[in-house]
Amino acid sequence: MAKHGKKYIEALAKVDHEQSYSPREAVALAKETSYAKFDATIEVHLRMGLDPRQADQQVRDVVVLPHGLGKTVRVLVFAQGDAATKAQEAGADYVADSDEMINKIAAGWTEFDVAIATPDMMGKVGRLGRILGPRSLMPNPKAGTVVAAEELPRVINESKAGRVEFRLDKTANIHVPIGKSSFEAQKLFENFAALMEAIKKARPTGARGTYIKKIAVAATMGPGIKVDPLQAVSISLE
Secondary structure: OOOOOHHHHHOOOOOOOOOOOOHHHHHHHHHHHOOOOOOEEOOOOOOOOOOOOHHHHHEEEEEEEOOOOOOOOOOEEOOOOOOHHHHHHOOOOOOOOOHHHHHHOOOOOOOOOOEEHHHHHHHHHHHHHHHHHOOOOOOOOHOOOEOOHHHHHHHHHHHOOOOOEOOOOOOOOOEEEEEEOOOOHHHHHHHHHHHHHHHOOOOOOOOOOEEEEEEEEEOOOOEEEEEEEEEHOOOOOO
8 A cells, every 4th residue: 555645644534535525625725735845736536427439429529628727837839831930929829840850850859738729731731640749739720720721829828828738548437637736726617617517518419328427627747626516617707
């Protein structure tokens, strides 16, 4: 059995593991029980009533969190010509418009958090799959990161403001960051509410029975806190 330190045990003592908390209570408690010396990330973990093996039960979408993630997001755009100019003007940190930059990525350089591409560049981007894929950096139409040139300013701005992708993994779970432990509890709650609204809208056609089985909120270093799924899906900011 793994041994936990004194700080973890003290944080754990503040959580009633028999209770499913309201979303507002849960995010406040996750903030309170974060004992890391750094500004920890607050994450939401969802156990879904879906079969990841079925094509009509996949969940993959994006949400723009109203208060962002509390970190600087570095955006790289694969584009050329006028589209590359649009990306630069919109504030992209890097623009891969040459073989030199693409070769640099192929060699292992991935010092960026989001990759966006125009459709005409996907032929070249596809060759970077072994580098970008494992790091969840591969542009994808379903995630809204393969867009026409005129859409680049909007997607770049959203990415920097707190645009987060979520997807069902092979174990039927979804894991999504919603901010930092330094955020006010109200801002964490509003980010949580935005995420839940997006997940409800992303319900796949093949979903049967209970869509969301369990929800937990936790800091990077902190105990898991159960959230009442019924309250989470009916959440209101009013």
